[in-house]
Amino acid sequence: MQNVLFQLIVSGTAMGFVYALVAVEYTLIWNACGLLNFSHEKIIMLGGYMFVGTCITMFGMSNLLSALLAILLLGVFGILIAVVIFIPLRNQSRLIAVVATVMLGQILNEAAVLVWGPVALMPKNFLSGVFQIMGATIAKSYVYIIMISIFIIIALQFVFKRTKFGKAMTCVSIHKTAASLMGINVKASMVITLMISFMICAVIGIITAPIFTVKQQMATMIALKGFCAGVIGGFGSLPAAIAGGLILGIVENLAGLVLPAVFKDAVAFTLMILFMMFSPKGLIGVKQEMDRKRQLRTGEV
Amino acid sequence: MLEADRITTYYGNACALREVSFEVNEGEIVSIIGANGAGKSTLMKSIMGVVKPRTGAIRYKGKEILHFPTHKIVGEGIVYVPEGRDVFAPMSVQDNLEMGAYSRPFSKSQTEELCEEMYQMFPRLKERRKQTAGTLSGGEQQMLAIARGLMSKPEIIMFDEPSLGLAPIVVDEVFERIKYINQELKISVVLVEQNAYMALTISDRSYVMENGRIAKHGASQELLHDDSIKTAYLGM
Numbered sequence: 001m002q003n004v005l006f007q008l009i010v011s012g013t014a015m016g017f018v019y020a021l022v023a024v025e026y027t028l029i030w031n032a033c034g035l036l037n038f039s040h041e042k043i044i045m046l047g048g049y050m051f052v053g054t055c056i057t058m059f060g061m062s063n064l065l066s067a068l069l070a071i072l073l074l075g076v077f078g079i080l081i082a083v084v085i086f087i088p089l090r091n092q093s094r095l096i097a098v099v100a101t102v103m104l105g106q107i108l109n110e111a112a113v114l115v116w117g118p119v120a121l122m123p124k125n126f127l128s129g130v131f132q133i134m135g136a137t138i139a140k141s142y143v144y145i146i147m148i149s150i151f152i153i154i155a156l157q158f159v160f161k162r163t164k165f166g167k168a169m170t171c172v173s174i175h176k177t178a179a180s181l182m183g184i185n186v187k188a189s190m191v192i193t194l195m196i197s198f199m200i201c202a203v204i205g206i207i208t209a210p211i212f213t214v215k216q217q218m219a220t221m222i223a224l225k226g227f228c229a230g231v232i233g234g235f236g237s238l239p240a241a242i243a244g245g246l247i248l249g250i251v252e253n254l255a256g257l258v259l260p261a262v263f264k265d266a267v268a269f270t271l272m273i274l275f276m277m278f279s280p281k282g283l284i285g286v287k288q289e290m291d292r293k294r295q296l297r298t299g300e301v
Numbered sequence: 302m303l304e305a306d307r308i309t310t311y312y313g314n315a316c317a318l319r320e321v322s323f324e325v326n327e328g329e330i331v332s333i334i335g336a337n338g339a340g341k342s343t344l345m346k347s348i349m350g351v352v353k354p355r356t357g358a359i360r361y362k363g364k365e366i367l368h369f370p371t372h373k374i375v376g377e378g379i380v381y382v383p384e385g386r387d388v389f390a391p392m393s394v395q396d397n398l399e400m401g402a403y404s405r406p407f408s409k410s411q412t413e414e415l416c417e418e419m420y421q422m423f424p425r426l427k428e429r430r431k432q433t434a435g436t437l438s439g440g441e442q443q444m445l446a447i448a449r450g451l452m453s454k455p456e457i458i459m460f461d462e463p464s465l466g467l468a469p470i471v472v473d474e475v476f477e478r479i480k481y482i483n484q485e486l487k488i489s490v491v492l493v494e495q496n497a498y499m500a501l502t503i504s505d506r507s508y509v510m511e512n513g514r515i516a517k518h519g520a521s522q523e524l525l526h527d528d529s530i531k532t533a534y535l536g537m
Contacts, residue, residue: 181349182449
């Protein structure tokens with residue numbers, strides 16, 4: 001029983017980090033451009049295909065090199081999409097940008113079949129094998145997912161809190177006009193944000209390739225649950241997105257102990273709906289409410 | 302030094318500025334007074350490239366800057382401290398100041414030195430350097446916005462309603478600092494104010510705006526004694 005619990009917590013944490021990365025990836029764009037990237041599911045898929053289909057299979061490169069090249073290519077693709085879609089459409093009606101990104105997703109989806117074929121791809125000897133820890137069997141891929149995600153989150157924290165350029169990106173997300181009045185090039189900042197976001201998408205596609213295999217629908221569920229993670233944490237905040245992702249991943253996995261496995265996804269979406277009903281601001285809203293109550297209490301005394 | 306030549310600005314179909322000409326010379330304090338909606342802030346935003354005028358020209362040191370994006374205009378040495386201050390609320394006071402110097406290639410130690418200068422000018426900010434800007438009082442936020450504007454070592458600094466919503470004693474302090482910036486730091490100042498008396502007393506020259514036009518301009522001392530201005534803006 002203990003072993004099973006431990007296994008579930010590790011795999012739940014790993015999936016939680018994947019949801020957290022998804023939440024981070026679209027929150028970055030939301031903060032920088034005020035738009036949601038509805039194609040993010042297919043960008044993640046594109047990352048997976050670039051990695052396995054193009055770099056490993058077509059170029060015959062090693063796993064590590066392929067991963068790095070795929071991330072780089074998606075970064076370039078991000079710059080292109082920023083210039084072609086996000087920047088020209090950012091001041092239009094939201095609906096236009098929504099339709100544009102949905103269509104981008106559709107185009108990528110169909111292009112994937114034409115370019116890489118309809119058969120699911122699987123990277124060989126990539127993050128495979130198992131660890132035996134405390135009598136439990138843990139798939140190595142979960143451990144790698146946790147490590148890589150933590151690395152990305154720390155790196156992002158460093159960029160946003162310590163570097164001049166990262167702070168400028170934060171300024172853009174807080175107040176665009178004020179940021180430009182500081183001499184910050186808001187458009188350039190949007191381009192870089194899209195690039196980073198797409199690179200994170202590539203990482204998600206690569207690290208989940210061994211779990212879901214590379215196919216058109218590989219990211220459908222994690223993209224939806226990443227959205228849940230953002231709602232549960234509190235929309236627009238990176239730390240909240242990460243917390244929301246982890247909670248979601250662990251809760252839905254532990255629910256497997258008491259509920260039949262088919263209800264796993266239902267748990268995640270029920271949790272999101274409960275949050276939307278009772279705390280639409282997510283965990284941030286819960287925290288604000290607690291702070292307010294504490295202030296009231298100390299104020300009374 | 303800075304010259305707007307007959308600029309006309311629209312918001313959609315609404316005309317906010319009609320052929321406004323405006324000039325700032327080196328070393329002066331120029332004030333712009335007028336009622337709400339007269340176009341004072343629009344004039345500032347047109348100069349900064351936040352809104353783009355449809356016709357006219359804006360020259361800075363002989364260079365045409367009308368089509369520059371905002372961040373390039375800041376790079377040229379013009380800084381605008383917006384109405385409502387717009388400090389970056391979730392960021393610390395220190396980070397806010399550092400962002401003010403974003404357009405300049407200062408090294409870490411140079412930036413640090415500049416921050417120290419600002420803290421000397423505004424000691425209250427030093428006590429609060431680690432606090433987030435959102436937790437500051439209105440007066441402190443105004444001081445922070447001014448200090449943040451000075452961080453890029455501008456040649457012209459434009460203040461939009463710096464006294465808005467502040468207690469009278471804090472208003473005096475703000476105007477004291479504005480005078481200091483002009484006289485000691487040798488920076489040309491543009492002051493947009495609803496507090497016409499304050500603006501006319503502190504400035505060398507003034508423009509009076511009405512319905513998107515310059516209704517009057519001249520030496521502030523003269524305007525202070527102008528009968529129509531007395532009745533319309535000074536309540537005398």
